[in-house]
Amino acid sequence: MVIVGIDLGTTNSVCAIRDEDKTIKYIQFDNQTILPSCLYDDGKSKYIGKKAKQKGLMKPEYYIASAKRHMEDGEYRYHVGNKAYSAEDVASEILSEICNQIRLQTGEQGDIDAVITIPANFRDYAVKATKRAGERAGFHNVKTLKEPISSVIAYGIDKNKSNGYYFVVDLGGGTLDISVVEVQGNNFETVYTGGDPKLGGDDFTNIIKEMIEDELIGNEKYGHINLDKDSIEGDMVLSSIFENDNALFLRCKYRILKAAEEAKICLSSETFATIDIPNIFTINGQKISFIMEISRKDFEKKAKRLFDRYDRSIRDALDFISKNENITAKDIKKVIFAGGSMNLPKAKSIIKDYFKQEPLDRDLDKVVAQGAAVYANSEYNKDPHQTGVSEIKVSHVLYYNLGVDIFTGELTPIIKSGTKYPPEITATKPYTTTKDNQTSIFFRVFEGNVLSNADDPENKKLFEFTISGLRQQKKGEPNVDITFRLDEEGILHIHAEDREGIALPFDDDVEWYKNRKE
Numbered sequence: 001m002v003i004v005g006i007d008l009g010t011t012n013s014v015c016a017i018r019d020e021d022k023t024i025k026y027i028q029f030d031n032q033t034i035l036p037s038c039l040y041d042d043g044k045s046k047y048i049g050k051k052a053k054q055k056g057l058m059k060p061e062y063y064i065a066s067a068k069r070h071m072e073d074g075e076y077r078y079h080v081g082n083k084a085y086s087a088e089d090v091a092s093e094i095l096s097e098i099c100n101q102i103r104l105q106t107g108e109q110g111d112i113d114a115v116i117t118i119p120a121n122f123r124d125y126a127v128k129a130t131k132r133a134g135e136r137a138g139f140h141n142v143k144t145l146k147e148p149i150s151s152v153i154a155y156g157i158d159k160n161k162s163n164g165y166y167f168v169v170d171l172g173g174g175t176l177d178i179s180v181v182e183v184q185g186n187n188f189e190t191v192y193t194g195g196d197p198k199l200g201g202d203d204f205t206n207i208i209k210e211m212i213e214d215e216l217i218g219n220e221k222y223g224h225i226n227l228d229k230d231s232i233e234g235d236m237v238l239s240s241i242f243e244n245d246n247a248l249f250l251r252c253k254y255r256i257l258k259a260a261e262e263a264k265i266c267l268s269s270e271t272f273a274t275i276d277i278p279n280i281f282t283i284n285g286q287k288i289s290f291i292m293e294i295s296r297k298d299f300e301k302k303a304k305r306l307f308d309r310y311d312r313s314i315r316d317a318l319d320f321i322s323k324n325e326n327i328t329a330k331d332i333k334k335v336i337f338a339g340g341s342m343n344l345p346k347a348k349s350i351i352k353d354y355f356k357q358e359p360l361d362r363d364l365d366k367v368v369a370q371g372a373a374v375y376a377n378s379e380y381n382k383d384p385h386q387t388g389v390s391e392i393k394v395s396h397v398l399y400y401n402l403g404v405d406i407f408t409g410e411l412t413p414i415i416k417s418g419t420k421y422p423p424e425i426t427a428t429k430p431y432t433t434t435k436d437n438q439t440s441i442f443f444r445v446f447e448g449n450v451l452s453n454a455d456d457p458e459n460k461k462l463f464e465f466t467i468s469g470l471r472q473q474k475k476g477e478p479n480v481d482i483t484f485r486l487d488e489e490g491i492l493h494i495h496a497e498d499r500e501g502i503a504l505p506f507d508d509d510v511e512w513y514k515n516r517k518e
Contacts, residue, residue: 011173164333376471
């Protein structure tokens with residue numbers, strides 16, 4: 001049996017194995033330890049990772065990247081050719097490639113157990129979707145682990161000198177996760193979870209993409225071309241330049257995005273980056289090549305709104321732990337960086353201004369997978385003499401309220417945000433009818449922190465269901481108990497039961513999407 005830890009990232013994924021000699025080894029993908037989290041499918045051939053990116057450059061209409069950003073949306077679909085993919089489908093394809101490479105490189109033909117990391121603020125559906133994707137990919141046992149705790153585990157857990165509070169900043173491709181984790185021996189307790197679920201490395205890449213597009217618009221050399229569109233349809237100028245071929249137009253946009261990503265990486269270590277895109281398009285029969293120099297200073301100025309959001313998230317975290325946990329920046333033992341975008345100098349300098357200490361920033365692209373591999377051995381191989389690690393215990397804090405709305409339009413929490421788990425949490429609340437002789441009650445289940453309006457966009461409707469067959473009584477007399485159970489991985493299970501036992505009970509042991517109304 002092989003036991004692995006997987007960082008299923010928005011931009012890149014990494015798979016780590018902790019050997020018996022306690023060293024960490026990585027599964028290779030095209031001779032690299034990092035697998036780009038992307039998919040190419042033209043109906044004839046399917047590729048994952050580096051080959052997918054190469055193919056996507058030529059035919060972007062068959063290419064999917066950064067799908068993790070939509071993992072919490074069960075109805076979102078990517079359309080490539082004649083096929084539709086959900087974010088879970090894409091994750092399953094990426095994990096299948098990882099599983100196949102594990103078997104090829106280890107020779108394992110039996111079971112493979114995996115711990116797959118997830119952002120600290122992943123919602124209920126996204127956690128379930130990640131587990132399903134791992135199971136569909138062929139892994140035997142699949143558990144999830146919050147990325148911030150995985151990062152802390154990676155820096156060593158067996159020494160008492162590691163005890164204390166750790167401030168984890170994980171700026172990945174799609175999300176900014178900020179957590180404060182208390183370590184006592186092999187016990188890891190999350191005392192704060194926050195960040196910005198809509199801020200990630202992709203957004204900083206898009207800033208440079210916009211700078212390129214602004215240059216194309218503003219420079220006569222490039223014909224003042226506006227490429228900030230989804231299609232050439234209805235645009236006579238673009239239709240002429242790209243020969244009425246929208247695929248050619250999309251290919252040009254993808255080349256710009258790829259150049260922007262490379263420039264962002266360059267600016268992490270250099271003060272200037274040169275963007276050079278040969279033969280970007282043709283005007284009046286003349287091939288036009290694009291070249292532009294970007295300074296780190298200009299990039300950081302253009303990205304100010306993003307860095308302001310980043311800074312505000314850090315400040316919010318410090319304000320919260322100071323007010324609610326009596327923890328200040330001086331109490332933080334170490335700051336831990338994770339995620340490739342933490343290589344951005346501005347992101348690092350903002351942190352240093354708050355903490356006045358050098359962060360732990362080893363192997364930013366791999367640190368999450370490292371911790372997952374150590375935790376996986378603790379979970380699946382319980383013999384500490386073989387693993388070299390005693391049992392690791394983790395606890396998390398619930399980021400969102402879990403509750404229902406039945407008629408008021410308000411979100412009534414059943415399990416409140418801030419609740420710590422594991423162990424699993426069970427909570428029950430009674431509900432009743434609002435009209436005489438009412439024989440059914442319609443429930444909507446939500447996850448979110450805007451209590452005054454359940455339908456606020458910041459909240460997420462998980463599913464809805466009806467308890468039918470209640471005995472006809474005066475309003476307020478029937479009693480239906482709603483029980484929420486939050487399991488050890490933070491996944492919600494629901495049971496609803498009429499106290500008289502007349503109406504059929506409801507159990508959420510099937511995925512919510514099978515119960516939703518189409």
